[in-house]
Amino acid sequence: MSSLSSLLDGFASVLSPQNLLYAAIGVTIGTLVGVLPGIGPALTIALLLPVSLQLDDPTGTLIMFAGIYYGAMYGGSTTSILLNTPGESASVATSIEGYQMARRGRARAALATAAIGSFVAATISTVLLAFVAKPMADLAVTFRASDYFALAVLAMVTVTAMVGASLPRGLMSLTFGLFLGLVGIDSLTGQARFTFGVPELLDGVDVVTVIVGLFAIGETLYIASRLKDLPAKVAPLEPVKGGFAWLSRQDWARSWPAWLRGTLFGFPFGALPSGGAEIPTFLSYTVEKRRSKHQGEWGKGAIEGVAGPEAANNASFSGVLVPLLTLGIPTSATAAVMLAAFGYFDLSPGPQLFEKSPDLVWALIASLFVGNVMLLALNLPLIRVWVKVLQIPRPLLYTGILVFATLGVYAVSGSVVDVLIAYAIGVLAMFMRRFDFPIAPVILGLILGPMMETQFRRALLLSDGDLSVFVTRPLTVTLLGLAVVALALPHLPKVWARLRGGDAQRLSFAEDD
Amino acid sequence: MSGTVQEPGAAKAAPGPIVAGGMLFAVGALLFAQALALAGERGYAPSGPGLAPVIVTGLWVLVSLGYLAESIRNRAVPTEGGGSWRTPLLLLAALIVYALVLKYTVTGYVLATAAFVLVTARTLSTRPVREVVVRDLAVAVGLSVGIYLVFTRLLGIVLPAGVLPL
Numbered sequence A: 001m002s003s004l005s006s007l008l009d010g011f012a013s014v015l016s017p018q019n020l021l022y023a024a025i026g027v028t029i030g031t032l033v034g035v036l037p038g039i040g041p042a043l044t045i046a047l048l049l050p051v052s053l054q055l056d057d058p059t060g061t062l063i064m065f066a067g068i069y070y071g072a073m074y075g076g077s078t079t080s081i082l083l084n085t086p087g088e089s090a091s092v093a094t095s096i097e098g099y100q101m102a103r104r105g106r107a108r109a110a111l112a113t114a115a116i117g118s119f120v121a122a123t124i125s126t127v128l129l130a131f132v133a134k135p136m137a138d139l140a141v142t143f144r145a146s147d148y149f150a151l152a153v154l155a156m157v158t159v160t161a162m163v164g165a166s167l168p169r170g171l172m173s174l175t176f177g178l179f180l181g182l183v184g185i186d187s188l189t190g191q192a193r194f195t196f197g198v199p200e201l202l203d204g205v206d207v208v209t210v211i212v213g214l215f216a217i218g219e220t221l222y223i224a225s226r227l228k229d230l231p232a233k234v235a236p237l238e239p240v241k242g243g244f245a246w247l248s249r250q251d252w253a254r255s256w257p258a259w260l261r262g263t264l265f266g267f268p269f270g271a272l273p274s275g276g277a278e279i280p281t282f283l284s285y286t287v288e289k290r291r292s293k294h295q296g297e298w299g300k301g302a303i304e305g306v307a308g309p310e311a312a313n314n315a316s317f318s319g320v321l322v323p324l325l326t327l328g329i330p331t332s333a334t335a336a337v338m339l340a341a342f343g344y345f346d347l348s349p350g351p352q353l354f355e356k357s358p359d360l361v362w363a364l365i366a367s368l369f370v371g372n373v374m375l376l377a378l379n380l381p382l383i384r385v386w387v388k389v390l391q392i393p394r395p396l397l398y399t400g401i402l403v404f405a406t407l408g409v410y411a412v413s414g415s416v417v418d419v420l421i422a423y424a425i426g427v428l429a430m431f432m433r434r435f436d437f438p439i440a441p442v443i444l445g446l447i448l449g450p451m452m453e454t455q456f457r458r459a460l461l462l463s464d465g466d467l468s469v470f471v472t473r474p475l476t477v478t479l480l481g482l483a484v485v486a487l488a489l490p491h492l493p494k495v496w497a498r499l500r501g502g503d504a505q506r507l508s509f510a511e512d513d
Numbered sequence B: 001m002s003g004t005v006q007e008p009g010a011a012k013a014a015p016g017p018i019v020a021g022g023m024l025f026a027v028g029a030l031l032f033a034q035a036l037a038l039a040g041e042r043g044y045a046p047s048g049p050g051l052a053p054v055i056v057t058g059l060w061v062l063v064s065l066g067y068l069a070e071s072i073r074n075r076a077v078p079t080e081g082g083g084s085w086r087t088p089l090l091l092l093a094a095l096i097v098y099a100l101v102l103k104y105t106v107t108g109y110v111l112a113t114a115a116f117v118l119v120t121a122r123t124l125s126t127r128p129v130r131e132v133v134v135r136d137l138a139v140a141v142g143l144s145v146g147i148y149l150v151f152t153r154l155l156g157i158v159l160p161a162g163v164l165p166l
Helices: A003-014 A017-035 A041-055 A058-083 A089-103 A107-140 A145-162 A167-182 A199-203 A207-225 A249-271 A278-291 A304-327 A333-344 A351-356 A358-379 A383-390 A394-413 A416-434 A440-462 A474-500 B008-012 B016-042 B051-073 B086-104 B109-124 B129-154
Strands: none
Touching: A003 A017, A003 A107, A003 A358, A017 A041, A017 A058, A017 A358, A017 A383, A041 A058, A041 A207, A041 A333, A041 A394, A058 A089, A058 A107, A058 A304, A058 A333, A058 A358, A058 A383, A089 A107, A089 A278, A089 A304, A107 A249, A107 A304, A107 A351, A107 A358, A145 A167, A145 A304, A145 A440, A145 A474, A167 A440, A167 B051, A199 A416, A207 A333, A207 A394, A207 A416, A207 A440, A207 B086, A249 A278, A249 A304, A278 A304, A304 A333, A304 A351, A304 A358, A333 A440, A351 A358, A394 A416, A394 B086, A394 B109, A394 B129, A416 B086, A440 B051, B016 B051, B086 B109, B109 B129
């Protein structure tokens, strides 16, 4: 069956009232948490896992989660434009020019180019996803255990190397995640590892516990240590001026090429195991700045600087879904949680998913189109609602985050030990923020580590313990080679600069949460 | 400056990253020793359970040394202000008490949560009590009762009812 007809079936399934409701709930919650500082899509999905298990509807739940992921990107742009505090790290590039536009009475234009650009990018990239996914899955059927091992290595290394301020810190975060992944009973032999005599640790550390600790508890404790530094001023919305959808003719003319270029950056970078949306958003920002005919406006609110990165941000999400759905490899923290969500429903993303549950996959992909239409409606006409949300008093917001965090861990485990583990991880995460360690590699280590170990040992079992299996299969070798390149890549500008005798900053990006 | 382990409280002092690096290294070394002990029992066979812990904790030790070296190299660079440690400590205490009260007393979800919300909101707030007390009370009651009813009645997730006749 062709991708197109599968997609049409997917639409038929999504357009049922129940799935439409899930999509609507997802995009609304997503926008909400995207707008709110301190809570992101990864945390939200983790907290909703226990609830969604009760609903017992995998398709609906995953449609909702995808909506949350997308919605958080739309919501994040609102916060970065109006408050200059990027709700999500992928919105950092947007906030640079976006907040300047808002300060100069062009908030509506900035919000509109962000929302419409997101919509355009998401639609194009979802079409690409629909046509890439099936061939990719067919190709992935031929992957063996050693290839999966190499893929997991590549994904971990690239994300770690690209994220954060320094390689040792990124690697330290990754190692901590890998360690957490080791805790518990070894799945192949039943050997207990690093359980320190605590029976609750035999099942391992649950991904929900870790995410709640890292994001909810850690972020709140960190904020609490620097209450005085909180920004407060929300830029006001100006009265509606003319133009179609708040954009003048010139705004449209300057926005649409930036949207398209942003999409072209976003999708492939999301699809490659390179760590989500940060790289393409900053690339797009840089390219738009370099190409712009309005150099004088940069730093004072150039609309291309909002249009490009926002488009790249949203396009990268469809890209992230390619390795997630076809290979079961997450490349961002949120994707890692979605992978865990699949696991809760006894579904394993990967090539088999397209054969075993094609309905679910295509309904999920079709829901992305529907969700984006909803988000456009939710974010432009209803922008005043989200401005109100931005004005929630910070003490109550963070208190609420702590209540829901505790509830989430308690509801999924029923054990106070798990809650205390989450708090302990939260304390660590507070210090990680204090000392500028990236958070995302912890999650990826936790999820990818056990996957890597299992595939490694499976490959060895299949080859009768012959280690040469990792250096004789061309695909495995290529992937491992790419991992080495990825480790070196962020340092190339420095090396290059040193060769030319100049001084340059290392390529680094804010992290995803 | 060496990477010796100091009191955790010393982390707020200027050489914070160096202390953090030293502690990371110490913890890593302990875990590495434990991994070696396990591998001693189960062997280092690549297909067995002993190898991965040795690799991961070994990597931990190496990376923490790398971080320590980086911190020592950058020790002249002033880090941003340490911020206050009082509020996070209070919050953490509130969280732990909250979890223990939930589990081991008959207070129940609604009362424990309402009290937690009031205490936490107060801890995080910089405004005088009388300006926000009504708002905080309303949120405390609304949030705790709301969550309790939605989770127990609609979603079928059990939360401790406690002394309130809910």
